Amino acid sequence: MSIQADKLEKLFGRVDQLRGYLDYDKRKVRVIELQEQTQDPEFWNDSEKAQGVMRQLDHQKSLVESWDQLDELRESIRVYQQFQEEGEDVQEELEQEVDTFIQKLDDLELQNMLSGDDDHRDAIVTFNPGAGGTESQDWGQMLFRMINRWAEKHDYNVSVVEYQDGDVAGIKSATIEVKGANAYGFLKSETGTHRLVRISPFDSNARRHTSFCSVFVSPIIDDTIEVNLNDSDVELQRFHASGAGGQNVNKVETGVRLIWTGKLSDGSEERVVAECQQERSQLQNREKAMVLLKSRVYELEKNIKEREKQKLEDSKSSNEWGSQIRSYVFHPYNMVKDHRTDHETGDVDSVMDGDLDPFMKAYLMSRVAEQTV
Template identity: 35%
Template sequence: MAGPDFETQIKQLQATMHTIEQVLDLDAIRAEIAALGEEVAAPDLWDDQANATRVTGRLSLLQGDLDRFTNLQDRLDDLSVLLELAQEESDADTMKEAEADLRKIHKAVEALEVRTLLSGEYDVRDALITIRSGAGGVDAADFAEMLMRMYTRWSERNKYPVEVFDTSYAEEAGLKSATFAIHAPYAYGTLSVEAGTHRLVRISPFDNQGRRQTSFAAVEVVPLLEQTDEIDIPDEEIRVDVYRSSGPGGQSVNTTDSAVRLTHIPTGTVVSCQNEKSQLQNKASAMIILKAKLLALKKAEERAHLDELRGDVQGSWGDQMRNYVLHPYQLVKDLRTEYETGNPQAVFDGEIDPFLEAGIRWRRGADTPADV
């Protein structure tokens, strides 16, 4: 029977949970929760709305982390009891139930372990994603729309809200570009490994001769800023253009000049928003996107300078990072982690967690300088 091996797996999971507990520093988390709880209880908390939002958000995040760990630890303890009961009574049905629980707990422990690797300054933030079609004509535009659907389906699976800021539709099919936010704790840290160039190989549905087509799309992921983040942009550095929204819409969206395009003159950074009904709302949303991208640009410049100082010669994150092959065989492969699957349809339906976990582990290894 699977008894001895079962016990070994449980012991390994318990050891991993112990390591996670040390990394998370649960005593420090509990102490911070207690301190934040006192701040939340103060009658004048909401006199300063920005601070109140920061305090309540931080409290909710820490409490969620603590509950996630303790609940998983309780499940693992219960599994040990269930296994002992099954062995004492030689109960095959109970053993089968325990095996099913073990698989679920193993997956949950792996996910929690990956979460402990998200320790970057902005990893905890919501993610702001921009997808742009690249080389490949209409197939590239269609591919960009497929990628947007992939990330929104992933969000739906996890019950994460998605907020679409801008969609620029291609003439024949698909998207020229799209910008949207995924609102969830650690969304940026988790999805930042998706940044780079994605490549699709398939028989083109837009080619009447049925030829194979290679197309590309670029994915950009930056952290969504909070109200407490200070990013000052002088008015003279921004050019504001307004225009009529395009694409699917209706009512007032497509009948007034409500869409807004902001250009940051010193860097040439351009963002747009057209999904709100009023010009004022679109301008406010576009400013959120612009600030997030300028912060990401600043961090990238700082990192590039540090890489130059320490002689880092690794390739850029903007390089091609994943292939989606639909013909002549079925394969999705990450070129950095070597993780792959033969089920592209599942990937396009949002089943990307294994790619995300492999990417996070890969990035942690790449970011850790070798001992000299």
């Protein structure tokens, strides 16, 4: 490829802008402060708090080191340019260095978009197929696989918290826990109703069907966040647990379902359900279900406080026409289109196989643009 000097200067300018967006100098100070905390002899006495500090430290160091690498690459490219001006044949080396620079610049710009208070947290993802029986339940399972494939590609740890098989195929509902750096920051883009248009494999007349499934993503809270729920507002239900993947149905009621019914800070009434059947004991499942329940209530309150332009009802709206955030069309043509950002692709197969990064980046960019208006 031919590398134009003016194009490179524009890229270099993005690096300087990024330094400002990152609050680079403040982050370097914060790294020192956090490192000093880890030197306290009593630091690991409270392991959960210590782990939280270590996560903050890793996050801050990652951003600082990533910018430093970009700056070093920029200087390296300038050296190669100087060699080239002096008549040396370094075109191949220069191209490789520029390719690496562009990739790292894009990655850091994307990482910088994850600046929300909870973006660094692990995530809970819940799938609820809409009305439509087997067709919608099958669509729910397709989305379940799509999110799982995305998480696997990014080396996130995924565990199934709750899973209910559909009557014929697919799922009635499912909940997964995704653990890893910025899991919530990326996956929050998937909250909303997903619409599928295809020739149904369950229709003997091969007719086109439209199906809906809602996906709700919330950050997993820890001890740094306090969510108080009155015990009288929480109903406890027990059930026989049966995990996904052919696990045997338990003979005892180890599965736990918690239902909170109450008012949020804006006065609206809400009913929030959290289930867990992944642990072996009922006590463990109850404790985990309570964390999930509080995490979901926290997400509802956060949405109210942030006064998002897209109201919460849009995220948890009824699964019907007109409420979708993204459409997946398999017939009469192939296209996946996000209605919030207008980002689209004709490569339906890759999207269903977990290639969601372009959609996530478009969503994050749109959020940044809204905040700067």
